[in-house]
Amino acid sequence: MASGHTVKAFDEDLGQLRALISEMGGRAEAAIIGALEALVNRDLESAVRIVEGDRRIDELEAEVERQVVRLIALRAPMADDLREVLAALKIAGVVERMGDYAKNIAKRIALLQEARGMEAMAVLPAMGKIAAEMVRNVLDAFVLRDAEAAVAVAARDKAVDDFYNSLFRTLLTYMMENPHNITASTHLLFIAKNIERIGDHATNVAEMVYFAATGQQMAERAKGEDPLSGDI
Amino acid sequence: MASGHTVKAFDEDLGQLRALISEMGGRAEAAIIGALEALVNRDLESAVRIVEGDRRIDELEAEVERQVVRLIALRAPMADDLREVLAALKIAGVVERMGDYAKNIAKRIALLQEARGMEAMAVLPAMGKIAAEMVRNVLDAFVLRDAEAAVAVAARDKAVDDFYNSLFRTLLTYMMENPHNITASTHLLFIAKNIERIGDHATNVAEMVYFAATGQQMAERAKGEDPLSGDI
Numbered sequence: 001m002a003s004g005h006t007v008k009a010f011d012e013d014l015g016q017l018r019a020l021i022s023e024m025g026g027r028a029e030a031a032i033i034g035a036l037e038a039l040v041n042r043d044l045e046s047a048v049r050i051v052e053g054d055r056r057i058d059e060l061e062a063e064v065e066r067q068v069v070r071l072i073a074l075r076a077p078m079a080d081d082l083r084e085v086l087a088a089l090k091i092a093g094v095v096e097r098m099g100d101y102a103k104n105i106a107k108r109i110a111l112l113q114e115a116r117g118m119e120a121m122a123v124l125p126a127m128g129k130i131a132a133e134m135v136r137n138v139l140d141a142f143v144l145r146d147a148e149a150a151v152a153v154a155a156r157d158k159a160v161d162d163f164y165n166s167l168f169r170t171l172l173t174y175m176m177e178n179p180h181n182i183t184a185s186t187h188l189l190f191i192a193k194n195i196e197r198i199g200d201h202a203t204n205v206a207e208m209v210y211f212a213a214t215g216q217q218m219a220e221r222a223k224g225e226d227p228l229s230g231d232i
Numbered sequence: 233m234a235s236g237h238t239v240k241a242f243d244e245d246l247g248q249l250r251a252l253i254s255e256m257g258g259r260a261e262a263a264i265i266g267a268l269e270a271l272v273n274r275d276l277e278s279a280v281r282i283v284e285g286d287r288r289i290d291e292l293e294a295e296v297e298r299q300v301v302r303l304i305a306l307r308a309p310m311a312d313d314l315r316e317v318l319a320a321l322k323i324a325g326v327v328e329r330m331g332d333y334a335k336n337i338a339k340r341i342a343l344l345q346e347a348r349g350m351e352a353m354a355v356l357p358a359m360g361k362i363a364a365e366m367v368r369n370v371l372d373a374f375v376l377r378d379a380e381a382a383v384a385v386a387a388r389d390k391a392v393d394d395f396y397n398s399l400f401r402t403l404l405t406y407m408m409e410n411p412h413n414i415t416a417s418t419h420l421l422f423i424a425k426n427i428e429r430i431g432d433h434a435t436n437v438a439e440m441v442y443f444a445a446t447g448q449q450m451a452e453r454a455k456g457e458d459p460l461s462g463d464i
Contacts, residue, residue: 069315082301086297086301093322104464106460108464172414172418176414179408179411182404182408190464228280230339232340
């Protein structure tokens with residue numbers, strides 16, 4: 001019975017840890033979508049709120065760290081359980097970074113008050129929506145230990161990359177057409193890059209979730225043979 | 233005596249962990265400097281070597297993770313010791329990302345074969361040298377638990393940021409002067425941003441080292457009051 005007790009307490013602690021990470025993910029997801037809405041609407045007040053809201057995500061990560069220390073000290077988890085706890089810690093770190101990307105997007109909005117009529121600004125929210133959904137779906141997959149859902153998340157990263165590559169070309173064309181577009185296009189390019197990185201991080205989490213659930217590595221994403229090609 | 237034994241074993245394990253992270257840092261440092269040399273010399277062979285060498289950094293991070301699991305399971309460290317082990321795990325994660333930035337710089341070299349006579353290409357290695365030194369110095373500070381050295385690392389981040397801001401303006405001017413410069417300048421801007429991020433990450437590690445050594449937060453870096461200003 002004592003052993004059953006310990007297992008139950010560990011599972012409850014792990015559940016609490018997962019709930020904290022889910023909350024971080026929900027906030028990161030909302031920040032991504034909110035930042036891109038604020039961009040399109042030139043809404044500086046929302047931008048400020050998103051930047052300031054990132055502190056809460058940072059605090060939640062610190063709370064995850066404290067819980068992990070407490071959980072390990074109290075329950076002394078072994079092997080697989082310990083690996084799972086450390087995976088949760090790592091995932092919390094990734095979600096914290098996703099929050100930073102959303103914050104960085106929000107910070108650029110003040111620099112884009114004069115950008116007008118740029119198609120890219122209409123496309124970025126659609127790109128951000130996919131990335132934000134990847135964040136939500138991968139954290140759901142993490143909570144449910146759902147390897148199949150993790151694979152589905154990783155599969156969507158190509159859509160985000162395609163958006164990025166298309167925007168890269170579009171924005172460079174804007175710049176070439178009119179030097180007045182160069183500063184704004186550069187900021188939009190960095191925003192697109194931030195969204196692309198969020199997709200990459202969601203994919204990395206998907207790989208961790210898959211590994212935790214199956215004990216195997218997710219099949220390699222299609223990559224070019226040339227080491228100098230691919231994600232930059 | 234048994235307790236003395238355990239303490240010694242724990243310290244040895246922790247020392248081994250630190251040595252692994254030092255090796256990761258040495259490789260990341262070399263990759264940063266190597267990538268910028270390869271950029272200036274348009275040396276595609278070195279670029280490929282750097283991209284491929286990043287795998288070793290990733291492997292070392294995986295090795296750190298295994299050692300952490302082993303150390304916790306075997307030594308059951310408590311409170312401060314446990315926090316120190318988890319800090320080492322976190323720092324390994326940051327160094328892995330630094331390696332990724334160096335890899336991303338190396339990957340862009342193939343896209344810059346036609347860029348000529350750009351002052352930025354001469355400035356980037358100087359900027360990269362500071363960032364690489366910050367990486368080395370902060371990992372030395374970590375190994376020696378040297379809070380003062382950590383403060384010195386954080387203080388250098390401003391120099392990297394100043395380089396970045398100056399390059400941002402320079403590269404945008406190039407683009408405005410001649411549309412033919414736009415593609416190359418964009419890639420150089422991303423490279424500058426990668427170096428700037430390496431400096432930020434070194435500063436974050438410095439803050440962790442400082443906290444681990446003193447139990448206090450490092451004094452806030454000078455920040456603007458406006459939440460929309462500052463690092464983007």
